[in-house]
Amino acid sequence: MKLPTADTINHHRTPGGPNGRHETDAPRHIGIWKFSKNAEPAKEFIRYLLGRPETYNEYIMSGDAFNLPAYDKLQDHPVLKTDAKYAALKSEGVQYHAYGWPAPPSDKVQLITNSFILPIMLAKAVTGTSTKDAMAWAEGEMKKIIAG
Amino acid sequence: MAIGSVGVVTARARPSLRSRMSELLDRESWLGPIFVSPALVLLLLLVAYPFFMALYFSVSNAFIGRPSSFIGIRNFVRLWESDAFRQTFQNAFVFCGAAVGAKVVLGIALALLLNQQLWFKRMIRGAVLLPWVIPTALSTLGWSWMFNSLYSVVNWTGLALGIMDPPGPNWLGQKYYAMTAVVVVNIWRGLPFFAITLLAGLVAIPKELYEAAEADGAGPIARFWYVTLPLLKGVLGIVVLFSTIFTFSEFNIVYVLTHGGPMNSTHLFATLARQVGLETGRIGEGAAISLYLFPALMIVVWAQLRFVRKQAY
Incomplete structure (x- = not known):
């Protein structure tokens, strides 16, 4: 059954910035166990x-x-x-791009993704924290993870 | 001819396996270990082994699928630099303090109520246990519907009663509301444990003490303060101890309702440990998160058990 909402919603691309448009996705892999x-x-x-x-x-x-x-x-x-x-x-x-680009994929990149640092940065920016401070917070958190 | 004495050897019947077994089982030195061993094996396999593995992981750089090495307490030190962990640490104390505090007050109130002569007393006591008996993940799914941002029955009721402005609070989407929601569900789930255990303590208080207090002119509040509460202290201490441990290690409610969000505002040690240890594969850090409070909780357990023993003797 098609809901009325379907007519009023759509897909959109990730917005582009001064350095172009950069998108990511969750890549799926198929593997076979060694055993x-x-x-x-x-x-x-x-x-x-x-x-x-x-x-x-x-x-x-x-x-x-x-x-x-x-x-x-x-x-x-x-x-x-x-x-x-x-x-x-x-x-x-x-x-x-794969997550973490231009860095190679790693467990650190995975921790940044799984810790929702970017979504939290956006949430901070729209709930009272200034955009600059929110970005500085996210940068700091990511640097700490990469350094660890 | 000398006649030597001839010993007559009579063949004794060898005891059957069954009688030997029953003889062995009659000895306490055998029977005790036989009864205890299944529980001991389970404890060793399901509690001791995972616990010591977790201890090892917490001081290693273990990552799923890679060889690990010993790194001392580096995981514990590094965790403190993470904003998410510091937030989790704070959340755990707020969550535990609010939930256990409310459960103590409401639990005593409910136990006192259940101790009265009520109609359908047994049925009511059984019904009170329901939140404790239902699988938490299932009942919390029901709560997630009740707190849903669009279909919340809580908001619907609040709006109908005129105590909320439309559209009502976004219970799981805003940090203070989300913490309130997970605390409320934890209280709802843990209250029966408090009420029923305290009720057992209340029932054990001799009626004569109340009669004597009443004869001395003590009113209901004085009777509660000087008779009920001092005699409940032992049970209350044990219940608070158990509840503190269970509440600190809460996982289901937070995972089902908020996954630790929004903005890490409801993450507890168990949910953050899952996110870092299992979703990201950093088993070492995950184990360190889940064991962070272990030394502090050990001290709490020791102090509280000491207090309970003092009350008992």
């Missing part, structure tokens, strides 16, 4: 799912763009034409 008894069939399944364009396309189409990876080459994927509201996702892959 797996069925490593070969598992590899075969991954090759089947991700290695053949027709299977992979079906996988993305059946997920209604939810499974669309942020790859440059997939920014014109047919799934984005299935709903007008997917238009905002079109160039998503171009400015995509």
Whole structure:
């Protein structure tokens, strides 16, 4: 059932700044345990799912763009034409960065993400703390984590 | 011909396995350890082993999937530099102080009420235990609906009674309201434990003491102050001790209602330890967070047990 709210909401891209637009996403990985008894069939399944364009396309189409990876080459994927509201996702892959960019991904970056430092910075800025102080707080917290 | 004495050996029947077993089980030196050993094995596996692992992790740089090394108390020192941890430390004392304080006052009041001659006394006593019996995660889900920013029945009632301005407080989205919400739910859940345990203490107070006090002209407040409260001190001490430990280590209510937010304002040691230790994989730091108050709590336990013993003898 389509709710009335659906007509009044939409997707939007992360706002751009003076240094361009920078977006991130939660990358998903598929792995096989070293101790797996069925490593070969598992590899075969991954090759089947991700290695053949027709299977992979079906996988993305059946997920209604939810499974669309942020790859440059997939920014014109047919799934984005299935709903007008997917238009905002079109160039998503171009400015995509992993968490912590330009630093390499690490447990420190993960701690910064999981500690919600950026959302808290924004929450501070809209609940009485000046924007400058909120940014200085977030910078300080991140520096402490990176130094540790 | 000398006739030597001939010993007659009579074959004694070898006792059956069953009788030997029952003989062994009759000995206290065997029976005691047999009864205790299952509990001991469980304690060793589920309490002692994880506890000593946590102690080791807290002084190491353990990270999931990587070899770890000993780093002393560096985790404990570094934690204090984190704003989130200092906030958590403060939250834990505010949460525990407010919740345990309210549970003591309301628990005594409820126990006194339940000690009166009421209709359907047994049913009421059973019903009072419900919040304690229901799985916390489930009952807290109900509370999360009641505090929902759009569908809050609390706000609906407040608006209907005219004591709130629309749209009403955002219970889980603003820091002071969120702390109030988690404290309220903790009181709601922990109150039966206080009430029922204190009720058991109240029932044990001899009626003659009240009669003697009444004969000496003591009113209800004097009777409560000079008879009930001094005789409840022992039970109250134990209940406060248990509740302080449980409340400091609270996890379910905060995790289900707020995940520690907004802005870390409701994080407690257990929820922050989960965030750092499990979600981020920094097991060493996570263990240090959960063990931070262990020495202080040990002292509290020791002092309180000493107090209770003094009351008892």
